Amino acid sequence: MSKLPFLRIDNIRKRFGSIVASDGVSLEITEGEIHSLLGENGAGKSVLMSMICGMVRPDEGEIVYKGQSVRFNSPREAIRQRIGMVHQHFMLVPNLTVAENYILGQGSALGVINDMNKVHETIRALSDRYALDVRPEARIEDLSVGEQQRVEILKALFHGVDLLILDEPTAVLTPQETDRLLCLMGDLVKDGKTVVFISHKLDEVMRVSNRISVMRDGRVVHTIDARETNARDLARMMVGRDVRMELPRSPSSPGRIVFSVENLVCRGEAGLPAVRGVSLNVRAGEIVGIAGVSGNGQTELSLGLSGLLPISSGRVMLNGEDITGLDPARINARRFSHIPEDRHKHGIVMPLSLSENTILQRYDQKPFATRGMLNRRAIGEQTRDLIKRFRVKCRDEDQPIGALSGGNQQKLVVARELARNPDFILVNQLARGIDIGAMEFVMEEMLKQRDNGRAILLISTELEELFAICDRILVMFHGEILGELPPDRSRLDELGLLMAGNKEQPALAG
Known part of the structure; x- marks a missing residue:
């Protein structure tokens, strides 16, 4: 050499x-x-x-x-x-x-x-x-x-x-x-x-x-x-500091079914089926992961569940209520939080301030508004608290969110959605665009939400993210759920075969 x-x-x-x-x-x-x-x-x-x-x-x-x-x-x-x-x-x-x-x-x-x-x-x-x-x-x-x-x-x-x-x-x-x-x-x-x-x-x-x-x-x-x-x-x-390579977590104790999907079908932009008969349940106190190579229907599944894409057939239930086909505003009025894959398109409004982005779904609700008038003090206090807790690097709460780095934008979206006190949290690409230290922090926050009884569906193309915090991992291929595995790194080969479309693996977890 x-x-x-x-x-x-x-x-x-x-x-x-x-x-x-x-x-x-x-x-x-x-x-x-x-x-x-x-x-x-x-x-x-x-x-x-x-x-x-x-x-x-x-x-x-x-x-x-x-x-x-x-x-x-x-x-x-x-x-x-x-x-x-x-x-x-x-x-x-x-x-x-x-x-x-x-x-x-x-x-x-x-x-x-x-x-x-x-x-x-x-x-x-x-x-x-x-x-x-x-x-x-x-x-x-x-x-x-x-x-x-x-x-x-x-x-x-x-x-x-x-x-x-x-x-x-x-x-x-x-x-x-x-x-x-x-x-x-x-x-x-x-x-x-x-x-x-x-x-x-x-x-x-x-x-x-x-x-x-x-x-x-x-x-x-x-x-x-x-x-x-x-x-x-x-x-x-x-x-620039020590980072824990393994997150400590307690065993999960899943409770009642909070969120369920039955035979869901959604079509993509070209009008072709992208989600093909997906069924799944998420219980209180568990994180269910969805693994798969990008482009296998995960985006359409996330958009369909959050009301951003029409559902062709099937049923979506939240806390026993049928929410199939509701628009995003009506879904947001329920105890449903969504951390989207594309934060610029579906998560934030770039020219608006951090404070304004913090209350996007709650601008007309107490304590942020009374009789149609915004309560600037309550909005500012809420935003400053989230900035501090989630270590969002910014000038102040009045800074346009578009001026922040992608990682800090993502942290504010995560902070806002968790602050809404949801029963169910839909997450697509949790750690996208954030550094390894911030990734450690947001994953710890997800584990806290699980331990507090939240039901979480985490869609990710990062297997390490899924292994780190999920209790069960479903594998999606060509719009279908092909199997389920525990978050066990020793079964990585099985997971990979399912991601490639091999249905012959004995992949159902017990």
């Missing part, structure tokens, strides 16, 4: 308006290593790598690649220099085949079309070499999310990259697919490639990395050899 930097980043700065995305980043990548870039959402990882691969231009600083100063004006220029990036959100055209996606923008259309047999041969050869199982004639829209991930990786290899950047590549994979990808990264390094692995998952970073750099607030704050650290130390580097 060469000791000279394969890639050197010197004092890179990038602003988007008032937002500082990169604040003087310096970093060195060694040829032939897996270098992990670790950090929470908003730390600046993806923006930094986007500057390296030509999608974003830095305002200041220098990028030195293979000994030469470079500044790419487009991803095509970066690919010509053998740098490729697989983005968290795929860059594929759904109605084209794999091979057609690979040749987009590659010179003369007539010449490429005449050479399609060679393109297919190259794809098959690379697919066989790295055991990726990519079919050149397959149409992208017919592939699963995991298959599309492999298509994206092979696309970079098809263009002959020496430096491969993977941005949160395991976020949409089953456990088995994740294992396969981590092994692939090792194979690529053996073949002389250099890999940058962007992630926030400590266990995966520890499994594959040679070196690890930790980013926080647009800067690299630590770079360390993977053999000289551990997950606990990395968490401390990310947050």
Whole structure:
């Protein structure tokens, strides 16, 4: 392994308006290593790598690649220099085949079309070499999310990259697919490639990395050899304090059925069934998780249960009352709280203040209003109390919520929904966009709610989140509940098979 930097980043700065995305980043990548870039959402990882691969231009600083100063004006220029990036959100055209996606923008259309047999041969050869199982004639829209991930990786290899950047590549994979990808990264390094692995998952970073750099607030704050650290130390580097890796929790004592769903059917945006006959119960004093790869009906299930998406058929019961088909306002009038997947669309109003967002569902109720007049003192006291309890970083309660970081917005949404004293809490992606320290805090709050007799349905693509606080885990695939498992990490393989659609597993928990 060469000791000279394969890639050197010197004092890179990038602003988007008032937002500082990169604040003087310096970093060195060694040829032939897996270098992990670790950090929470908003730390600046993806923006930094986007500057390296030509999608974003830095305002200041220098990028030195293979000994030469470079500044790419487009991803095509970066690919010509053998740098490729697989983005968290795929860059594929759904109605084209794999091979057609690979040749987009590659010179003369007539010449490429005449050479399609060679393109297919190259794809098959690379697919066989790295055991990726990519079919050149397959149409992208017919592939699963995991298959599309492999298509994206092979696309970079098809263009002959020496430096491969993977941005949160395991976020949409089953456990088995994740294992396969981590092994692939090792194979690529053996073949002389250099890999940058962007992630926030400590266990995966520890499994594959040679070196690890930790980013926080647009800067690299630590770079360390993977053999000289551990997950606990990395968490401390990310947050700046000790973080508990396991949350203490008491055994659950489920009581009466608070919330039930019977044979629910909902249609997605295209009018096709997205939720296909889902039935489930949630009891007082338990947290029921729903696991699954993103895109398997979880979003539509959440929106249907909260009144934000029409229900085609089936029944939803809360405290013995049929609430099927009620609009969000009438559902909110009941003891039902909702922490949505998309907080910007369904959770907050960006231009409004923290105080105004705190009372969105209760602006006409005591103590926040009397005879149609807002009680500013009561609203302010409530908001300040929630800000303090949930450690929301802000100027004051009058600051527009849109000026806060995503993590602090999420904490205020969680605080507001728990303050409504619900019997049932619907949560979709609890810890999305918040740092590992805040994640520890909000999960502890959920456990307190459970211990106080609340019924909680937690939808998440993060298995560690589900294992940490759930009492039962249901697995959703193609809009159906395929099985149920206890939160037992030793049964991760069973869980992964269910997430991939394997119905043959003996997956019902006792």
